[in-house]
Amino acid sequence: xxxxxxxxxxxxxxxxxxxxxxxxxxxxxxxxxxxxxxxxxxxxxxxxxxxxxxxxxxxxxxxxxxxxxxxxxxxxxxxxxxxxxxxxxxxxxxxxxxxxxxxxxxxxxxxxxxxxxxxxxxxxxxxxxxxxxxxxxxxxxxxxxxxxxxxxxxxxxxxxxxxxxxxxxxxxxxxxxxxxxxxxxxxxxxxxxxxxxxxxxxxxxxxxxxxxxxxxxxxxxxxxxxxxxxxxxxxxxxxxxxxxxxxxxxxxxxxxxxxxxxxxxxxxxxxxxxxxxxxxxxxxxxxxxxxxxxxxxxxxxxxxxxxxxxxxxxxxxxxxxxxxxxxxxxxxxxxxxxxxxxxxxxxxxxxxxxxxxxxxxxxxxxxxxxxxxxxxxxxxxxxxxxxxxxxxxxxxxxxxx
Amino acid sequence: xxxxxxxxxxxxxxxxxxxxxxxxxxxxxxxxxxxxxxxxxxxxxxxxxxxxxxxxxxxxxxxxxxxxxxxxxxxxxxxxxxxxxxxxxxxxxxxxxxxxxxxxxxxxxxxxxxxxxxxxxxxxxxxxxxxxxxxxxxxxxxxxxxxxxxxxxxxxxxxxxxxxxxxxxxxxxxxxxxxxxxxxxxxxxxxxxxxxxxxxxxxxxxxxxxxxxxxxxxxxxxxxxxxxxxxxxxxxxxxxxxxxxxxxxxxxxxxxxxxxxxxxxxxxxxxxxxxxxxxxxxxxxxxxxxxxxxxxxxxxxxxxxxxxxxxxxxxxxxxxxxxxxxxxxxxxxxxxxxxxxxxxxxxxxxxxxxxxxxxxxxxxxxxxxxxxxxxxxxxxxxxxxxxxxxxxxxxxxxxxx
Numbered sequence: 001x002x003x004x005x006x007x008x009x010x011x012x013x014x015x016x017x018x019x020x021x022x023x024x025x026x027x028x029x030x031x032x033x034x035x036x037x038x039x040x041x042x043x044x045x046x047x048x049x050x051x052x053x054x055x056x057x058x059x060x061x062x063x064x065x066x067x068x069x070x071x072x073x074x075x076x077x078x079x080x081x082x083x084x085x086x087x088x089x090x091x092x093x094x095x096x097x098x099x100x101x102x103x104x105x106x107x108x109x110x111x112x113x114x115x116x117x118x119x120x121x122x123x124x125x126x127x128x129x130x131x132x133x134x135x136x137x138x139x140x141x142x143x144x145x146x147x148x149x150x151x152x153x154x155x156x157x158x159x160x161x162x163x164x165x166x167x168x169x170x171x172x173x174x175x176x177x178x179x180x181x182x183x184x185x186x187x188x189x190x191x192x193x194x195x196x197x198x199x200x201x202x203x204x205x206x207x208x209x210x211x212x213x214x215x216x217x218x219x220x221x222x223x224x225x226x227x228x229x230x231x232x233x234x235x236x237x238x239x240x241x242x243x244x245x246x247x248x249x250x251x252x253x254x255x256x257x258x259x260x261x262x263x264x265x266x267x268x269x270x271x272x273x274x275x276x277x278x279x280x281x282x283x284x285x286x287x288x289x290x291x292x293x294x295x296x297x298x299x300x301x302x303x304x305x306x307x308x309x310x311x312x313x314x315x316x317x318x319x320x321x322x323x324x325x326x327x328x329x330x331x332x333x334x335x336x337x338x339x340x341x342x343x344x345x346x347x348x349x350x351x352x353x354x355x356x357x358x359x360x361x362x363x364x365x366x367x368x369x370x371x372x373x374x375x376x377x378x379x380x381x382x383x384x385x386x387x388x389x390x391x392x393x394x395x396x397x398x399x400x401x
Numbered sequence: 402x403x404x405x406x407x408x409x410x411x412x413x414x415x416x417x418x419x420x421x422x423x424x425x426x427x428x429x430x431x432x433x434x435x436x437x438x439x440x441x442x443x444x445x446x447x448x449x450x451x452x453x454x455x456x457x458x459x460x461x462x463x464x465x466x467x468x469x470x471x472x473x474x475x476x477x478x479x480x481x482x483x484x485x486x487x488x489x490x491x492x493x494x495x496x497x498x499x500x501x502x503x504x505x506x507x508x509x510x511x512x513x514x515x516x517x518x519x520x521x522x523x524x525x526x527x528x529x530x531x532x533x534x535x536x537x538x539x540x541x542x543x544x545x546x547x548x549x550x551x552x553x554x555x556x557x558x559x560x561x562x563x564x565x566x567x568x569x570x571x572x573x574x575x576x577x578x579x580x581x582x583x584x585x586x587x588x589x590x591x592x593x594x595x596x597x598x599x600x601x602x603x604x605x606x607x608x609x610x611x612x613x614x615x616x617x618x619x620x621x622x623x624x625x626x627x628x629x630x631x632x633x634x635x636x637x638x639x640x641x642x643x644x645x646x647x648x649x650x651x652x653x654x655x656x657x658x659x660x661x662x663x664x665x666x667x668x669x670x671x672x673x674x675x676x677x678x679x680x681x682x683x684x685x686x687x688x689x690x691x692x693x694x695x696x697x698x699x700x701x702x703x704x705x706x707x708x709x710x711x712x713x714x715x716x717x718x719x720x721x722x723x724x725x726x727x728x729x730x731x732x733x734x735x736x737x738x739x740x741x742x743x744x745x746x747x748x749x750x751x752x753x754x755x756x757x758x759x760x761x762x763x764x765x766x767x768x769x770x771x772x773x774x775x776x777x778x779x780x781x782x783x784x785x786x787x788x789x790x791x792x793x794x795x796x797x798x799x800x801x802x
Contacts, residue, residue, distance in 0.1 A: 018543050018685050025545050028610070029723060123540075129686045131540035138539070139524075139532035141430050142419050142706030209429070267692065270671045284419050284703035285530045288693035291668070292686070302685035305543030313721065320714065322430060 001312050002037040004061040006083055007074035008050055011097045014301025015071050016050055030312045037067055058083060062090055069311045071304060072096040088112045095307035097124035097300055103198040107211045107325040114318050121307035126199040129299030130292045132278045136206045137321050143282025145207040147247040150278035151271050152199040154294040155183045155190040156222050156242045161272040163230045182274055192221035193257040200244030204255050210328035218333045220258040229395055232373055235364045238262055239269050252331040261341050261399040334382035339399035343373045348391055355387040375399055402713050403438040405462040407484055408475035409451055412498045415702025416472050417451055431713045438468055463491055470712045473497040489513040496708035498525035498701055504599040508612045508726040518717050522708035527600040530700030531693045533679045537607045538722050544683025546608040548648040551679035552672050553600040555695040556584045556591040557623050557643045562673040564631045583675060593622035594658045601645030605656050611729035619734045621659040630796055633774060636765045639663055640670050653732040662742050662800040735783035740800035744774045749792050756788040776800055
């Protein structure tokens with residue numbers, strides 16, 4: 001069976017490597033060999049092992065009936081959307097790592113695949129090498145999903161780890177991440193939470209079977225987190241993690257991306273560096289947590305390749321994925337509840353005590369005599385904002401319930 | 402589609418509950434409802450919701466063609482072996498939580514299921530609610546598995562946690578586990594490692610595609626671990642965990658069950674209480690770790706029910722599982738390598754320094770002036786035993802490399 005890879009970037013070249021290097025073991029598991037026949041890229045790669053497979057023209061692939069599986073590792077919406085649609089409509093399965101495209105058009109592609117008795121698979125779009133998509137659609141199938149909560153972005157988790165372990169400022173942590181290749185020169189997608197937002201949109205769509213538009217998810221990045229916040233977290237023996245969460249409460253699904261104070265006993269607490277972790281809570285199962293390297297060429301490529309193997313094993317059989325186009329209306333942000341960690345100038349302490357239901361006060365040496373910091377009782381976002389509007393707040397971070 | 406449950410014990414009644422309580426959501430995911438038609442048990446359960454479904458005669462089930470899926474939650478080999486075989490041979494899929502039966506006869510049942518175009522599924526046999534079997538056979542398929550390592554027994558992990566956190570002796574930890582229902586009155590299967598051994602045998606068979614006989618796996622329980630060992634572990638900021646491990650080295654598969662000293666940075670370190678965790682390392686993927694409640698009625702039942710759903714979705718389609726009857730010859734224990742944590746009487750200190758390659762020495766207040774304790778360099782089991790035979794050893798625990 002033949003495979004074509006669209007895009008020979010980091011992930012695409014990784015898929016090429018995995019399919020080539022593990023060819024024998026994959027053939028054993030599938031029952032027959034899987035070979036790359038084309039790699040589509042605008043560039044040439046003289047001297048690279050990919051050279052004999054390169055084409056610059058997508059039509060070469062579409063007109064070759066022996067290609068049954070297309071790997072889309074181009075990223076972005078254009079031309080990935082059109083290329084994916086044409087592949088599916090021509091009866092070829094498509095496997096992708098493109099979270100942007102999956103979040104936006106997943107439901108549409110899943111429907112085409114269903115009608116054509118082929119597959120649109122996207123394990124690598126969330127959590128890199130961690131098989132979380134299969135967990136949701138193929139393992140945790142007997143449960144009502146009560147919550148999905150994860151560290152979904154390795155870059156920001158790496159930065160938060162540096163801030164904590166090496167006492168770096170936000171700016172220095174970002175510089176370190178950039179110089180180590182973990183953050184793009186334009187880091188907005190990571191540090192402002194957009195990447196995590198697309199991922200939790202995909203997971204929420206799968207958990208509840210309907211399209212969740214990422215634009216509907218309240219998203220807050222880590223740009224407001226300072227080294228002082230980290231010092232407070234340390235003093236409380238907590239960690240600060242950028243979480244993507246969605247949960248079911250009284251029949252309504254809520255979703256959010258934001259930094260949270262996380263207790264030492266939380267299974268996500270020890271997840272540091274570029275690792276990702278995802279917790280899924282089922283109504284029967286309790287919590288299952290999975291973690292691993294969320295990014296990196298080979299782990300992500302391994303996830304794409306496992307989808308290629310699934311597509312090969314399900315040659316003319318659609319693997320059912322419940323993700324309807326009909327949109328899921330999320331609960332409003334104002335109704336969401338959490339505790340909050342809040343810092344105000346010391347002069348505002350009395351006012352804060354009047355405005356907020358205070359659960360405990362925290363002080364650290366660095367801010368003694370200057371700040372009043374506390375954790376509230378559980379309150380709604382609406383109530384919090386109402387109180388916060390009346391006082392000068394230095395910073396605030398949600399705090400796990 | 403109709404289901405019969407064999408055995409209305411803890412897990413069997415849990416499966417009944419899951420299929421009943423989550424009936425609607427399951428029907429949505431499968432495409433049609435799944436209903437329990439029979440529950441086989443020797444006992445009567447007057448007043449229990451199961452009453453109308455009860456039968457004492459397996460023949461009732463076998464002669465009813467509308468039953469397409471059989472859930473085997475009886476445990477043990479007899480009559481589970483015969484009942485399973487008859488169900489499969491009559492063209493019914495079987496889903497089980499019976500690790501003993503799977504470890505012993507998995508390969509045989511998988512072959513029958515393959516020939517009959519049905520399925521023998523056993524997600525719940527390892528790690529309770531953690532979907533580790535699917536990870537191995539359906540997710541991590543593009544990788545060569547380099548290592549599987551897990552905390553596979555919740556009872557012993559609970560005991561080790563108590564010993565560490567509440568400074569209990571082994572005996573008191575066992576009593577606590579028994580009185581909380583986590584340990585059987587006869588705890589041998591747990592504390593001597595037999596339970597973990599069957600589970601790592603199953604995982605190793607799946608990881609490498611051939612029958613691994615659990616009798617071939619060197620197995621050491623936690624019965625030799627004392628509160629003093631735990632005190633040493635604490636002093637080193639390590640944890641002691643009963644691990645089931647198998648790994649590939651130079652083309653040979655090794656497997657072992659034994660307590661290990663585990664570093665704080667090890668992803669299995671924070672896994673406490675009745676939780677299970679399994680790390681799988683692929684040659685492309687790196688480590689993926691999954692953890693959750695490894696036992697308990699509903700988590701285990703949820704895993705069985707997810708297999709029932711898979712069986713229903715794959716009505717006359719065999720899900721390929723690579724586990725051949727041909728036996729895998731494991732590498733010999735003598736060739737396995739690790740560091741060792743060793744305690745000898747102080748009077749033997751000089752001799753110990755001659756016999757062992759010592760990496761570091763450790764002392765704790767409790768044993769000062771009485772013991773000499775150290776961690777060796779990496780050495781083979783053979784070399785270790787040879788040296789250990791020449792000296793009076795108080796205790797020794799393997800130490801992760």
